[in-house]
Amino acid sequence: MKTIKLIFAIMAAMVLAVSCGQKKAQKVLVLYYSQTDNTKLVAEDIAGKLGADIERIEAVNPYDGDFMQTIERCMQERKDGVIPEIMPLKSKIAKYDVIFIGYPIWFGTYAPPITKFLQEVDLSEKIVVPFCTFGSGGLESSMADLVNVQPNAQIIAGYGVRAARLDAMPAEVDQFLKENGFISGEYVKLGAFPEPHEVSEAETAIFDAATGDYPMMHAKAKMVATREIPNGTEYFFIAEDQPREAREDMPPAGELQVYVNVVGDEKPVFTKVVR
Ligand SMILES: Cc1cc2nc3c(=O)[nH]c(=O)nc-3n(C[C@H](O)[C@H](O)[C@H](O)COP(=O)(O)O)c2cc1C
Structure with missing residues (x-):
């Protein structure tokens, strides 16, 4: 009888331990x-x-x-x-x-x-x-x-x-x-960008290749910082959008932050602009 009680006590403790250790699943x-x-x-x-x-x-x-x-x-x-x-x-x-x-x-x-x-x-x-x-x-x-x-x-x-x-x-x-912890598994932890420096000619060419055919932007790169990403490099440009006719359906001129990915030999692409 004592043994049965002991087994039940151990099982109850195990159930409690498991339920306490588990986070309630989020809906x-x-x-x-x-x-x-x-x-x-x-x-x-x-x-x-x-x-x-x-x-x-x-x-x-x-x-x-x-x-x-x-x-x-x-x-x-x-x-x-x-x-x-x-x-x-x-x-x-x-x-x-x-x-x-x-x-x-x-x-x-x-x-x-x-x-x-x-x-x-x-x-x-x-x-x-x-x-x-x-x-x-x-x-x-x-x-x-x-x-x-x-x-x-x-x-x-x-x-x-x-x-x-x-x-x-x-x-x-x-x-x-x-x-963000919504699913588990391996992922690449990206490093932070260092302080931006003035753009070189080669970096300006990357900026222009990434943004040149986008009609809503007429910007000139000024500063840049880079970091490694899987298979390539990410560029963080600070640029100046050129003044143009003020229109409500066009973004305003002014300073922009433009993120550009260069992966392998592919054409540089911008991933987002922050105004
Ligand atoms: C009325 C309208 C305004 C838009 N304004 C912006 C904008 O301010 N900035 C931008 O980057 N894209 C803008 N877009 C582009 C849309 O965000 C883009 O095409 C989006 O992927 C559409 O998503 P959907 O297919 O889920 O509707 C605009 C599109 C429309 C139709």
Whole structure:
């Protein structure tokens, strides 16, 4: 009898030890808005890797025009202070610990259906992970807006990718999810950039090759720092965008930070611009 009691006591202690040692599994929801399905691809990749629930946010009056029609509708709405209504969400936010929020960058921040969502929801105490797609950049500025409107959420520095670099996205998402502890596994820990120095001719040529055919930027590289990345080098340029005619649908002139990857013999590509 004593032996049986002892066995039960040991088993109970083992169950307790296991349950105390285990972190409660976090419930994760991936929510996103996407007009032309770039952000949808990222959302599906993240949800697939995490086994998370996923839902697309829809505008009641969808943005279903082409690029210029969307720009024009959006500019008019901004002028009129209109934020479009969205369809009610099926997901119950209260059920989740972690919310990934995905969006395309429109005019330097999240697209208006996300503005509406963030007005209607309270993300206090939730872990919030922004992710986005863009022509040239906007992760940092959209994150600053997100912090302003949801000051009590625990917002993690997010992931952003250019629409032109979606091929690189699955590997970058893998690295991002590992770095932030959402999945386990080996990943490359990148070193910090050293202090920038004045650009050389060769570095200017790399900058020009990476940015020259991008119509929204007419910039001149001034300073640079580099660090090693898998199979190549990442350049962090400080550049000056040249003044041009002021237009609401064009980014302003001024100082830019431009990140450029050079991998093997491939043409240099810029990965993001921070304005
Ligand atoms: C109205 C509008 C405004 C945009 N503004 C920006 C911008 O400010 N900066 C940028 O880098 N890209 C901008 N873009 C490009 C989109 O962010 C990019 O194409 C994105 O990948 C689209 O994502 P989606 O396919 O999920 O809708 C804009 C696109 C549209 C339609």
